[in-house]
Amino acid sequence: MVVIYGVLRSRVTRPVWLMRELGQPFELVPVMQAYRLEHPQAADAPFNTASPDFLTLNPAGQIPVMVDGDLVLTESMAIPFYLAKKFGGPLAPASAEEEAEALQWAFAAITGIEGPALDMLQVIQFKRTDTEEGQAVLAKAQQQLARPLSRLEGHLAEHDFLVGDRFTVADILMAECVRYVQAHAPAMEPYPAIRTWLGRCQSRPAFRDMMEERAAEPL
Ligand SMILES: N[C@@H](CCC(=O)N[C@@H](CS)C(=O)NCC(=O)O)C(=O)O
Structure with missing residues (x-):
């Protein structure tokens, strides 16, 4: 197993x-x-x-x-x-083309989104939003996220999911990086298609059950 x-x-x-x-x-x-x-x-x-x-x-x-x-x-x-x-x-890529597209989105998530999104999350989690330094980190992260999130927004404005018009591993990997940005609502504001897609991904029972289990873990 x-x-x-x-x-x-x-x-x-x-x-x-x-x-x-x-x-x-x-x-x-x-x-x-x-x-x-x-x-x-x-x-x-x-x-x-x-x-x-x-x-x-x-x-x-x-x-x-x-x-x-x-x-x-x-x-x-x-x-x-x-x-x-x-x-x-x-959930798996069904062809070499789908695999390449799934990898493309996974690499975009990890190289363009995960880092600044985590910086943002940490400011919120450690309650530094009221500090000048915290505001500077948020502003910089938002600026770094603009290009990859705009690219994602453009795709999701025309597609319900990232690859193959169905929910796949690519959606999980991207959604889990974009979730960190959700901690700072103003950063999600310019991206209505991403918000709709994230809602679609996060309303899935597998995600909801996992997050319930996560909430029960020690802080
Ligand atoms: N690139 C690695 C990063 C893994 C990573 O940083 N994991 C964190 C938790 S999310 C960790 O284990 N940190 C423990 C430590 O650094 O001591 C991956 O994506 O798996």
Whole structure:
């Protein structure tokens, strides 16, 4: 059985959302980010990204990690592609062209959107919006996001989904990067088609159930 290591308050949502969509059984082994623990090396610390046993799985000390038989895979964008291909169905690219388009959107998400979107999320999460520095980070991130989000908006103004006129792994990977931007509503304002598409993705039962489980995890 596929085993995914990590907690849902992380990029682990990407493979977990996909597995829930596929209806495939899998095991989720909780691994907390070391930086969230005061004493990650303490004997009574929960299993975390600095635990020696975890570092043998991923020497980079990051979640998610997926294990399927002899295959140990890292990277939250690569794992869902593997799982979609392995378990098949309409979530997976159906041709070389669809695969290329799905990769195109995944790379656009991770190189153009994830970074500034996370900067934005952190300002909101750590309640720095009232500070001059927080406002500067928000403004810079919004500016960096303008080009990739406008490109996405243009596509979604004419299509319901990213690839093949159906919900696929590409929508999961992009939606999970754009979700960070939602924390700052003004940044989503110029993009009505993205907001509609995100609502479509996030109303899916697999996403909603996962987010309920995530909310029950310790902060
Ligand atoms: N490029 C990696 C980044 C993974 C990553 O940064 N994971 C974070 C959680 S979302 C983590 O494990 N941080 C733990 C740490 O840095 O100690 C991916 O997409 O999987």
